[in-house]
Amino acid sequence: MTQPAPRESSRLAIVDIARGVALLAMFAYHFAYDLSMFRLIETDIVAEPGWRLFARGIAGTFLTIVGFSLVLATRKGLDRKAYLKRLAMVAGAAALVTLGTWFAMPGDFIFFGILHHVAVASLIALPFLRLPVIVVALAAIVAFALPSVIAHPLLDQPWAAWLGFSRAAIQTADFVPVFPWFGCVLSGVVLARLILPRLAGTALAGWRPGNKATRAIAWGGRHSLLVYLVHQPLFIGVLALATQVIAPPPPEERAFRTECQRSCSGPNVPEQVCRMVCACTVDGLKREKLWQKTLDNLLSPQESARMTELAQGCLRDGR
Numbered sequence: 001m002t003q004p005a006p007r008e009s010s011r012l013a014i015v016d017i018a019r020g021v022a023l024l025a026m027f028a029y030h031f032a033y034d035l036s037m038f039r040l041i042e043t044d045i046v047a048e049p050g051w052r053l054f055a056r057g058i059a060g061t062f063l064t065i066v067g068f069s070l071v072l073a074t075r076k077g078l079d080r081k082a083y084l085k086r087l088a089m090v091a092g093a094a095a096l097v098t099l100g101t102w103f104a105m106p107g108d109f110i111f112f113g114i115l116h117h118v119a120v121a122s123l124i125a126l127p128f129l130r131l132p133v134i135v136v137a138l139a140a141i142v143a144f145a146l147p148s149v150i151a152h153p154l155l156d157q158p159w160a161a162w163l164g165f166s167r168a169a170i171q172t173a174d175f176v177p178v179f180p181w182f183g184c185v186l187s188g189v190v191l192a193r194l195i196l197p198r199l200a201g202t203a204l205a206g207w208r209p210g211n212k213a214t215r216a217i218a219w220g221g222r223h224s225l226l227v228y229l230v231h232q233p234l235f236i237g238v239l240a241l242a243t244q245v246i247a248p249p250p251p252e253e254r255a256f257r258t259e260c261q262r263s264c265s266g267p268n269v270p271e272q273v274c275r276m277v278c279a280c281t282v283d284g285l286k287r288e289k290l291w292q293k294t295l296d297n298l299l300s301p302q303e304s305a306r307m308t309e310l311a312q313g314c315l316r317d318g319r
Contacts, residue, residue: 067188
């Protein structure tokens with residue numbers, strides 16, 4: 001999420017903007033995840049392939065920026081004191097995440113998430129900062145490929161899961177193992193080694209955000225560790241308060257809506273339309289005092305026909 005980038009003078013505003021935009025994408029994912037967790041939306045964010053791909057893209061972006069920033073911060077040599085201070089901050093934040101999730105959700109606590117990876121990758125990436133670019137690029141390819149070719153029962157043990165070679169199921173809210181994700185960090189190193197020499201002296205290198213929106217995004221990028229630690233407790237607190245006002249639908253209603261959406265969806269009916277139609281149908285059944293009969297499967301033929309009419313009317317309105 002952030003990286004040991006010690007020197008303010010080595011910063012590029014455009015990199016802070018990139019990190020800030022990644023934070024905005026992370027906000028969108030985590031807020032949707034929290035809505036799903038509180039059952040305020042029907043979509044299961046964790047199980048939805050599109051959302052899972054979105055989450056992977058966000059993590060990969062952050063880790064690529066970590067590699068890029070490591071090169072940026074060490075162009076004039078490694079400031080060990082500042083580097084170690086920043087590394088300690090990231091490692092400490094990772095420990096806080098583990099401790100907090102252990103108490104908040106012990107069955108899914110985060111033992112090796114994005115911050116844990118950043119801390120480890122910031123150490124093991126150091127030797128690659130001075131190696132030839134082609135060697136670093138090859139190492140990135142190897143890092144991406146290793147989990148597909150390495151398998152051993154010993155690596156399936158819980159103590160080795162953080163390496164990324166385990167074939168066993170991993171129960172955790174966030175998991176970013178060393179492999180293959182270290183390949184993203186090395187890719188960022190390659191990009192920086194190729195781009196930074198060509199960027200020096202250009203307008204992009206000297207660019208600074210000029211309006212409030214871009215300055216806010218850049219500020220978030222500069223303070224990404226703080227923002228990362230604060231945003232989820234804030235989201236969860238707000239939604240916990242919201243659930244006191246907006247009660248999530250009971251289990252039987254969620255089950256009905258899920259089955260309704262499954263039967264409704266098709267190539268000619270978008271998913272969002274199906275969600276609206278099924279919610280509208282439930283409201284209609286409750287309004288006409290047919291909801292409990294529907295749950296108990298006690299609808300008469302006439303009442304079943306009326307339920308079909310309600311659903312068709314909702315579909316017409318939705319389109």
